[in-house]
Amino acid sequence: KAGVTQTPRYLIKTRGQQVTLSCSPISGHRSVSWYQQTPGQGLQFLFEYFSETQRNKGNFPGRFSGRQFSNSRSEMNVSTLELGDSALYLCASNQNGGSSDEQFFGPGTRLTVL
């Protein structure tokens, strides 16, 4: 089986722009989660989707949003980019959406905001 794929792998944007990141989970996985990784704040939970429904959202401003499609693929969007949004954005999928299920992580999208 192919692993979790994220596109693009690298992205450079300027302040005020918006960006959309894509995540394709492992085939058959129904849950997709997103995490932001920065040197200062570490790994922080953004949101989790299961069967197209957002079940939880982390403590991020409304500029961060996401969605999940019927094929379980997910996108996250960040509007009005700020310098502090520069980070590695990681997507993870798991099969059944349980808290104890193993999360499989993608390689991430490295976003740089200038």
Added chain:
Amino acid sequence: AQSVTQPDIHITVSEGASLELRCNYSYGATPYLFWYVQSPGQGLQLLLKYFSGDTLVQGIKGFEAEFKRSQSSFNLRKPSVHWSDAAEYFCAVAPMDSSYKLIFGSGTRLLVRP
């Protein structure tokens, strides 16, 4: 508040030496516990997990971890480190409150001396 503490930011060991990475968590009930490893430019890979039962769990790549309820700890160990183990290691908890998220520690970067 739920939190995960990894007190060691960096650890350097010689190849062939033993390794112990510390992790403490703060949570009302015993959560699900995980250790992940991240190599440069990669996503996170699950090393092992603990839910219940035997407090010593075996993982991949020769790693093991011991859960100690009295100390709220879940330390990762390896008897003999290989140069390829150089990476960043993250302890994580998944609360049992249906929040469907992982809470990560700040990570420990392992350097291996030849």
